[in-house]
Amino acid sequence: MSFLRKSVHLMGAVVRQQKHLKVIAGTISTTARDYSSKPANEFGNFPGAKAPFVSKLNLIQPEDYAPIPIYRVMDRDGYIADESQDPQLSREVVEKMFRDMLLLNTMDKILYESQRQGRISFYMTNFGEEASHIGSAAALEMRDLIYGQYREAGVLVWRGFRIDQFIDQCYGNTDDLGRGKQMPVHYGSRELNFVTISSPLSTQMPQAVGAAYAMKLKPGNDACVVCYFGEGAASEGDAHAAFNFAATLECPVILFCRNNGFAISTPSNEQYRGDGIAGRGPMGYGIATIRVDGTDVFAVYNAMKAAREYVLKENKPLVFEALAYRVGHHSTSDDSTAYRSAEEIEVWNSVEHPISKLKRYMVHKGWFDETEETEFIKDVRKKVLKQIAASEKKLKPNWREMFEGVYAEMPEHLVEQQKELERHIEAHKDSYPLKNFEK
Numbered sequence: 249m250s251f252l253r254k255s256v257h258l259m260g261a262v263v264r265q266q267k268h269l270k271v272i273a274g275t276i277s278t279t280a281r282d283y284s285s286k287p288a289n290e291f292g293n294f295p296g297a298k299a300p301f302v303s304k305l306n307l308i309q310p311e312d313y314a315p316i317p318i319y320r321v322m323d324r325d326g327y328i329a330d331e332s333q334d335p336q337l338s339r340e341v342v343e344k345m346f347r348d349m350l351l352l353n354t355m356d357k358i359l360y361e362s363q364r365q366g367r368i369s370f371y372m373t374n375f376g377e378e379a380s381h382i383g384s385a386a387a388l389e390m391r392d393l394i395y396g397q398y399r400e401a402g403v404l405v406w407r408g409f410r411i412d413q414f415i416d417q418c419y420g421n422t423d424d425l426g427r428g429k430q431m432p433v434h435y436g437s438r439e440l441n442f443v444t445i446s447s448p449l450s451t452q453m454p455q456a457v458g459a460a461y462a463m464k465l466k467p468g469n470d471a472c473v474v475c476y477f478g479e480g481a482a483s484e485g486d487a488h489a490a491f492n493f494a495a496t497l498e499c500p501v502i503l504f505c506r507n508n509g510f511a512i513s514t515p516s517n518e519q520y521r522g523d524g525i526a527g528r529g530p531m532g533y534g535i536a537t538i539r540v541d542g543t544d545v546f547a548v549y550n551a552m553k554a555a556r557e558y559v560l561k562e563n564k565p566l567v568f569e570a571l572a573y574r575v576g577h578h579s580t581s582d583d584s585t586a587y588r589s590a591e592e593i594e595v596w597n598s599v600e601h602p603i604s605k606l607k608r609y610m611v612h613k614g615w616f617d618e619t620e621e622t623e624f625i626k627d628v629r630k631k632v633l634k635q636i637a638a639s640e641k642k643l644k645p646n647w648r649e650m651f652e653g654v655y656a657e658m659p660e661h662l663v664e665q666q667k668e669l670e671r672h673i674e675a676h677k678d679s680y681p682l683k684n685f686e687k
């Protein structure tokens with residue numbers, strides 16, 4: 249069986265299992281196929297919903313539904329339980345996955361420290377979620393358009409965003425593609441089909457759905473949109489708008505939830521009471537859904553391949569929930585030991601860590617070389633440190649530019665504000681580090 253057929257088979261199995269779960273209190277099966285076989289008088293044909301009538305009152309409890317199962321390929325020891333699910337990736341691809349995960353992890357450690365030293369203003373790490381990024385990005389095509397939240401730097405690593413581009417952005421210097429207009433880690437790259445990240449949560453979600461709708465209208469479309477968001481962001485109103493528009497307009501978008509258990513200090517059990525974000529997909533919004541172990545790079549990869557094929561073939565959305573754990577603090581403005589135990593973090597940072605799992609898989613395959621790993625990390629460290637020194641020295645863009653880049657022609661009120669700032673800076677030249685800015 250080809251890999252894709254296997255994956256579709258997998259999705260079918262999940263959907264079938266779901267249908268069984270929908271039998272409530274052993275009475276009524278709610279599958280669409282069953283409806284058509286019922287006589288008309290036993291069947292409610294309302295415009296808002298079509299379902300069988302029953303004479304027994306059912307108060308449906310959340311517990312009546314079993315949770316959506318978590319698709320996993322590799323266990324924590326790096327063994328593949330069902331060989332038919334091994335994506336059979338070449339050594340070259342697996343090594344790229346491993347190196348990209350290591351690069352991200354190493355760069356994160358140094359940039360996090362550089363913020364603590366006051367070199368950059370802010371930083372967010374990706375620890376514990378490396379497999380969700382790399383596994384999903386590897387299953388996509390470059391023409392697929394990405395909308396990120398802020399904790400998906402690995403997707404950019406996979407696509408070829410360079411160390412100097414990451415670090416120049418964090419320094420907001422003249423080589424930053426965003427020209428210093430954003431906080432650190434708010435990357436964007438037109439070349440890599442990655443829409444610039446914005447800080448207000450969930451704004452990317454309706455935008456992504458709109459972009460997918462536009463793609464669908466293009467004749468011969470062969471690209472999809474992937475929208476990454478956190479389980480916390482899924483509580484925003486914009487998330488509902490996105491899910492519902494995606495479902496009703498049938499847009500080829502993968503709504504990729506990184507469920508890492510926390511929204512800053514709010515744990516997911518204070519965020520929702522349903523079955524995660526996957527639980528909202530099939531019944532809540534009528535959207536096909538996949539739930540995977542986000543610490544297993546192969547599970548994410550297989551599921552994402554199947555998801556991409558589904559959204560393009562059916563021209564419909566798909567909810568993708570990758571379960572993982574945010575190993576690092578939320579950002580440099582957070583100390584997560586104030587709301588969770590060091591022991592809990594340690595489990596996810598060792599045996600459950602996605603990099604350790606992939607490493608064990610490579611060991612079994614005879615593809616792992618400890619010296620090579622050490623050398624690779626050393627080399628990345630050297631490159632990152634060298635780049636920090638270089639990025640630090642570069643000038644910031646001309647401060648006048650902060651008013652530019654939104655409108656093709658600057659509106660009157662912005663022209664006025666720019667002039668006002670010019671007068672202000674002229675009057676207080678000595679109070680500003682003007683030598684650090686382009687003239």
Ligand SMILES: Cc1ncc(C[n+]2csc(CCOP(=O)(O)OP(=O)(O)O)c2C)c(N)n1
Pocket residue numbers: 399447448449477478479480481482506508510511512574578
């Ligand atoms: C509209 C809005 N509200 C609040 C915030 C502050 N904020 C930034 S990140 C965050 C938590 C988001 O958690 P989640 O979506 O789970 O992503 P994670 O940080 O876990 O990756 C909050 C509340 C914001 N940026 N925008």
Ligand SMILES: [Mg+2]
Pocket residue numbers: 478479480506507508509510511512574
């Ligand atoms: Mg979260």
